Amino acid sequence: xxxxxxxxxxxxxxxxxxxxxxxxxxxxxxxxxxxxxxxxxxxxxxxxxxxxxxxxxxxxxxxxxxxxxxxxxxxxxxxxxxxxxxxxxxxxxxxxxxxxxxxxxxxxxxxxxxxxxxxxx
Amino acid sequence: xxxxxxxxxxxxxxxxxxxxxxxxxxxxxxxxxxxxxxxxxxxxxxxxxxxxxxxxxxxxxxxxxxxxxxxxxxxxxxxxxxxxxxxxxxxxxxxxxxxxxxxxx
Numbered sequence: 001x002x003x004x005x006x007x008x009x010x011x012x013x014x015x016x017x018x019x020x021x022x023x024x025x026x027x028x029x030x031x032x033x034x035x036x037x038x039x040x041x042x043x044x045x046x047x048x049x050x051x052x053x054x055x056x057x058x059x060x061x062x063x064x065x066x067x068x069x070x071x072x073x074x075x076x077x078x079x080x081x082x083x084x085x086x087x088x089x090x091x092x093x094x095x096x097x098x099x100x101x102x103x104x105x106x107x108x109x110x111x112x113x114x115x116x117x118x119x120x121x
Numbered sequence: 122x123x124x125x126x127x128x129x130x131x132x133x134x135x136x137x138x139x140x141x142x143x144x145x146x147x148x149x150x151x152x153x154x155x156x157x158x159x160x161x162x163x164x165x166x167x168x169x170x171x172x173x174x175x176x177x178x179x180x181x182x183x184x185x186x187x188x189x190x191x192x193x194x195x196x197x198x199x200x201x202x203x204x205x206x207x208x209x210x211x212x213x214x215x216x217x218x219x220x221x222x223x224x225x226x
Contacts, residue, residue: 035215045156045164045207047215061214095163104170105152106211111163 002026002110004096009115016086016119022079022096022112030054030074033099035108036081038092038117046092049081050099064090086119093117125208125218132224139195141221143208146189153191154209155184157202158220164207168193200225 008020020036036048049060049070058070069082079096093116097108125145133139143153155168166175168184171191181196191210195202203225208218 037215037217044205044220045158045209045217047217050215059214100154100166100169104173105154106215107152107154107166107169107209108156108164108215109166109169109175111165113163 002098004098004110004112006094006096006112006115009094009117011118011120012086013121014087014119017082017084018086018117020081020083020094020096020115020117022081024077024079024096024098027098029072029077034070034072034079035097035099036070036079037095037097037108037111038090039095039114040089040092043092048094051079083117086117088119091117091119123210123212123216125210125216127206127208127218127221129219130222130224132226133195133198135200135225136197139198139202139223139225141193141195141206141208141223143191143193143218144189145191145210145216148189148191148210149187151186151210151212153184153186155182155191155193156207156209157204158207159204167206195223198223198225 003025005023051070067085071080093114095114096112098110100107100109156164158164171186
């Protein structure tokens with residue numbers, strides 16, 4: 001069974017930093033591209049970042065570019081999101097998600113339960 | 122930047138057919154995906170590659186994508202289908218529609 005379990009969320013002051021983790025199991029993590037998606041309270045889904053299977057290629061939404069860094073440790077089956085210079089508008093539930101296989105187009109077939117990040121003084 | 126537009130809400134009577142649209146420039150040239158999200162839960166993929174259902178998704182869920190519009194259709198809608206639905210496509214980055222709240226009443 002595919003499982004994605006996020007951790008690391010919490011309350012942080014504006015300008016602060018936080019690192020989210022996503023522990024993957026039930027599939028060969030090292031062969032899948034991975035994403036982070038966020039959802040502000042009461043709002044819709046917003047894509048944050050994508051990383052390829054070996055970690056050598058990453059892309060970001062404009063709203064987080066230069067502040068967030070996605071990475072992975074395939075030996076530990078873990079995806080990360082380092083978030084710096086946090087702003088109030090970064091407050092959201094952050095989901096990690098697995099990308100569909102290449103032939104199926106670029107979508108997300110499994111999602112974690114999410115971890116809440118609150119940026120407030 | 123690319124945008125996907127969904128109606129904020131759709132209502133349907135139990136047993137009837139619900140259609141949720143997603144509009145974007147030449148969306149038919151891209152693959153459309155649909156996600157269901159119930160309150161307090163994570164999104165679940167219900168349609169991928171325009172028309173395909175993942176394992177475990179009921180046959181009453183179907184999709185189409187042509188021109189500028191992708192459509193999620195739920196036939197014989199049940200109360201358990203009440204949820205928010207999001208369309209998604211890829212255009213140099215991942216784009217989500219604003220979401221549609223489906224009410225079954």
